[in-house]
Amino acid sequence: MPTLVLGKNDIRPLLTMPDTIKAVEQAFIDCVEGRAIMPPKSYVAVEQGDFRAMPAALPGAAGIKWVNVHPKNSSRGLPTVMAVLIYSDPATGYPLAVMDATDITAYRTGATAAIASKYLARKGSRTLGIIGAGRQAQTQLLAHVEVFDFKLIRVFDRYRETAERFVKAFPAYPVKAATLEEAAASDIVCTVTPAREPVLMKTMIIPGTHINAIGADAEGKEELEPSILNDSVVVVDDLRQARASGEINVPISKKLYRVNQVYATLGEIIAGKKKGRSDDRSVTIFDSTGVAIEDIAVARVIYEKAKERGGYTSVNLVDG
Amino acid sequence: MPTLVLGKNDIRPLLTMPDTIKAVEQAFIDCVEGRAIMPPKSYVAVEQGDFRAMPAALPGAAGIKWVNVHPKNSSRGLPTVMAVLIYSDPATGYPLAVMDATDITAYRTGATAAIASKYLARKGSRTLGIIGAGRQAQTQLLAHVEVFDFKLIRVFDRYRETAERFVKAFPAYPVKAATLEEAAASDIVCTVTPAREPVLMKTMIIPGTHINAIGADAEGKEELEPSILNDSVVVVDDLRQARASGEINVPISKKLYRVNQVYATLGEIIAGKKKGRSDDRSVTIFDSTGVAIEDIAVARVIYEKAKERGGYTSVNLVDG
Structure with a gap:
């Protein structure tokens, strides 16, 4: 079973605000009703910025967002914040998708x-x-x-x-x-x-x-x-x-x-x-x-849409 | 700048035990001499198993390993443990590579x-x-x-x-x-x-x-x-x-x-x-x-070799 790889240009057309609002609202309900697992964010501070590891699981969805904040990046022509998300099947641990989560982060924060x-x-x-x-x-x-x-x-x-x-x-x-x-x-x-x-x-x-x-x-x-x-x-x-x-x-x-x-x-x-x-x-x-439940909830919507539409890059990431 | 995607079949020929031993030994020295950043592992326990988030930074290398342990996977024809690693540039936060880390995990543990x-x-x-x-x-x-x-x-x-x-x-x-x-x-x-x-x-x-x-x-x-x-x-x-x-x-x-x-x-x-x-x-x-420094140290060796050899899958993951 291959792993979907969804780049920034793949994510944009799959991301809508009404979907994001609905998914995030449900994630907060799941969390308060005890159906989510979310350890605290970990920070890795390096010389020029920091990284944040944000893992979580929701009913039927699990994963981790790895996001950086590097304030001096604009002088190098790079975004200050870039996020990558590994989306996994909680039933088996299989990495179903690796996706850009930069736009997901912006959308879920607004939502x-x-x-x-x-x-x-x-x-x-x-x-x-x-x-x-x-x-x-x-x-x-x-x-x-x-x-x-x-x-x-x-x-x-x-x-x-x-x-x-x-x-x-x-x-x-x-x-x-x-x-x-x-x-x-x-x-x-x-x-x-x-x-x-x-x-x-x-x-x-x-x-x-x-x-x-x-x-x-x-x-x-x-x-x-x-x-x-x-x-x-x-x-x-x-x-x-x-x-x-x-x-x-x-x-x-x-x-x-x-x-x-x-x-x-x-x-x-x-x-x-x-x-x-x-x-x-x-x-x-x-x-x-x-919080990471926001990201994982939106990643699930993106993954399900991408799977349904088909035609995206996929790789044998953990398959031999 | 695209992100390299290195699947299990790409990793195997790039992984050698002498390299792994050398990289891991240096990582422990870097850690004890204050040049590494490594927050504790986070655990996400789900019904059928768990996930572990293992972030770290070393001089010139940063990243996170996301690894599951699902004991009942063998009955589904899947490995119990599968690991994916995001390897990032600590100077900019850019995700340089996403790679299978299942074999890396086994090698670094032996090393x-x-x-x-x-x-x-x-x-x-x-x-x-x-x-x-x-x-x-x-x-x-x-x-x-x-x-x-x-x-x-x-x-x-x-x-x-x-x-x-x-x-x-x-x-x-x-x-x-x-x-x-x-x-x-x-x-x-x-x-x-x-x-x-x-x-x-x-x-x-x-x-x-x-x-x-x-x-x-x-x-x-x-x-x-x-x-x-x-x-x-x-x-x-x-x-x-x-x-x-x-x-x-x-x-x-x-x-x-x-x-x-x-x-x-x-x-x-x-x-x-x-x-x-x-x-x-x-x-x-x-x-x-x-510990995560072991994984990130080995990921650096793999990334550098893959970059030098060329010919691997790459995607515009966070690039627009």
Whole structure:
């Protein structure tokens, strides 16, 4: 039995946002109901960057994502982040596919935030603010428009041309370049920056906002003024990862926030074990660090589609 | 830049035992001298077996091995253990190759034991005893004959025909099927069984023996009567792994052995930080659990050879 090899150009046409949202939502339910196995991410720090190993198993699916973060890569003409995923049959361990997971990572991150917004943002949210207009911002937009009907999407980037390029990339949606303050004063705000100091301040946000804090995914990174956390309902994807590397990591280390102030995990909210938004004035925050069940769930969709369509490269990888 | 895809049939001709021994020995030196990064293995236990994620970085090399253990696979005509390795450039994170690592795993396990024997067995050891004649036993033989000049290699298996098949597979060496007691009374003894209860008893071994305890690699597995450990010089590949899943794990959990009785790591011995064998009557034991630096070191050799030879399958895996 050969192993499918799916490169970046194979993955793109197989990856859709509605599929991704559906798969990720189910993965969180599986996890909270005890049907997933997910050890913590391992980090391998090297001189120029780091690697992260993200293994997980879900019902009928298992695998590992191996993803790097090398900040100086752009000077060499390479992406900062590249991800490869080995997708295995949990019943036999057989490696069914090896696939690019760079776009899968971007899609599942957007999908997870949109799922959080679905459960935590005010019903009828009509404005979306995106702070940081880089690569990950695109899938925030693509995922949120699947769930909400926005009349205005405001995009801020510290480089005006980056925001303008983003606007041009999405002519089908009501996207406008905006100031930080304008973007922050939205019903749903996604922070998608590499910041190591707060960008979003408490005075900028409106009552009832839902914030997806996406950027902080490593120790020392933060995007939100810590006082926002203290007066908000904070939901995390994974508590252990969030306290170590998520938005709450710096405030916790500075004793400005306590881990027991976290209200729930996203899985608990989706599965109905904890209530979502309770009123129209609370500020809610989803602290996203990215978890392997998201990747494996999307890899399964990709693998099943590729198997059905056929015609992809396959190799006798572990067969003799 | 495409990614090389090296299947099992590509790997076999590129894999040699002298290369493997050299690469693994250097990897242990790199590790003990602080030039390697290796987080602990992660386990993903599923219904029919488990997966292990083994990431590591060495100077100029990084990657992850993803390996399963599914004991019921033979009834489906599949190997129990299959391994896939992603080999990455540590300077950029680029996935240079995806390769079968099933044979790499067997070779590096044999090589590591032979390296341990080189430092711990008596000079002039002339007899090798192999207990358990399965797949991993083959590379114990292939590695040890690179380091020692044996006049007799005795092989025991609880299934006589397995031992005889092993003998027939190595006509070039002085291999004989033997009883357990005969195999145990050798200068160097390798235990390579899936045992969960001691197989090698203290009364069976001779003074000055060196034992490579290979089989125990998961909680609950053991091959040696614990009293052998108490009167021996015990060396481990990785202390954290050994106490959790190596030969010492069961004796420690039963309070028959204490972790602080371990004398050294193999890296400390190779690098000269701790002395090897001190006299001709001590019993020495190498407790092998298998560590990711071994795999990544061998993967580097394979990758470099494959790149030089050319003609292998390559795919635009993360390239767009």
